Amino acid sequence: MSLKQTYEFDQIVNDITNHERFLDLKHELHHGISRYEHSLRVAKVTYQISKKLHLDYERATRAALLHDFFTEKEMANFTGKETFKVHPKIALINAKKYFDLDPKQENMIEAHMFPVSNVLPKYKESWIVTCADKVVASHEMYRYKAQMVLGIWLIFLFNVIAIQK
Ligand SMILES: [Fe+2]
Ligand SMILES: [Fe+2]
Numbered sequence: 001m002s003l004k005q006t007y008e009f010d011q012i013v014n015d016i017t018n019h020e021r022f023l024d025l026k027h028e029l030h031h032g033i034s035r036y037e038h039s040l041r042v043a044k045v046t047y048q049i050s051k052k053l054h055l056d057y058e059r060a061t062r063a064a065l066l067h068d069f070f071t072e073k074e075m076a077n078f079t080g081k082e083t084f085k086v087h088p089k090i091a092l093i094n095a096k097k098y099f100d101l102d103p104k105q106e107n108m109i110e111a112h113m114f115p116v117s118n119v120l121p122k123y124k125e126s127w128i129v130t131c132a133d134k135v136v137a138s139h140e141m142y143r144y145k146a147q148m149v150l151g152i153w154l155i156f157l158f159n160v161i162a163i164q165k
Contacts, residue, residue, distance in 0.1 A: 001044065001047075001048065005047075005048070005051075009043075009044065009047050009061065012047070012058050012061050012062060013043060013061060013062060013065050015099075016062065016065050016066065016099065017040070017065070019098060019099075021094070021098055022036070022066075022069065022098075023036070024071060025039060025068075025069070025071070028071055028072060029072075030068065030140075031137055031140035031141050032140060032141070032143070032147075033140060035068055038068065038136065038137070038140060039064075039065050039066070039067065039068050039069070040065065041136045041140075042064045042065070042067060042068075042129070042132050042133050042136050043061050043062075043064040043065035045064075045132040045135065045136060046060050046061055046063075046064035046125075046128050046129055046132045047060070047061040047064075049128050049132065050124075050125055050128050053124070053128075055124055055125055055128070056104070056125055059102065059104065059105050059125070060105075060108060060125035060128060060129065062099070062105065063095075063101070063104075063105035063108035063109055063125070063129060064108065064128075064129045064132060064133075066091060066094075066095040066099065066101075066105075066109055067088070067091060067108070067109050067112045067129060067133060068087065068091055068112075068133075069090075069091040069094045069095050069109075070087050070090040070091050070094060074090050074094075075087060075090070084113055084116045084117070085113065085116065085117045085118075087113070088109060088110050088111070088112055088113050088117055088119065089110065091109055092106060092109045092110050095109055104122075104123050104125065104126075107119070107121065107122045107123060107126050108121075108123070108125055108126045108129045109129075111126050111129075111130060112126075112129050112130045112133050113130070114130050
C-alpha cells in the first residue's frame with residue numbers, strides 16, 4: 001500500500017486496532033500467526049479491492065477487521081468442525097458489543113465463512129470479505145506448512161549428517 005493509503009487505512013481502523021478487547025487477538029494463534037495479524041491482512045486486502053471498485057470501502061474495511069473477533073476461550077465448548085460455523089456469530093456478537101455496525105457490515109462478518117456456514121453474502125462487500133479471507137488464509141496456511149516441511153527436511157538432513165560422523 002502507498003503511504004497515503006496506509007494513512008487512510010489507519011484512520012479507518014485505529015479505534016479498533018487500539019481497543020483493549022481487540023488487542024487480545026494478538027495472543028490468539030491463527031494459521032500459525034496471531035489472529036490480530038490475520039485480521040489486519042484481511043482488512044488491508046478488503047480496503048484495497050473495495051476502494052478500487054468504488055464500493056463502501058470504509059465500512060467494508062472495518063467489518064473485515066472484525067470478521068474473526070473471537071478468542072479460543074469463547075470457542076472452548078465447540079468441536080473443531082462446529083467452530084467453523086459458530087465463530088462468525090461470536091465475532092458478530094463481540095463486534096456489536098464494542099463497535100457500531102450497520103446491517104451490511106453485520107452480513108460481511110456473519111457470511112465470511114460461506115459456503116461452510118449457511119449465511120449467504122448479500123452484498124458485494126460481503127463477497128469481497130469472504131474472498132479476501134480465503135486468499136489470506138490460504139497464503140498463511142501454505143506459508144506455515146512450507147515452513148514446517150522445511151523444518152522436517154532440515155531435521156532429517158542434520159540426522160543424516162550426524163549418522164555419517
Ligand atoms: Fe473466520
Ligand atoms: Fe479469517
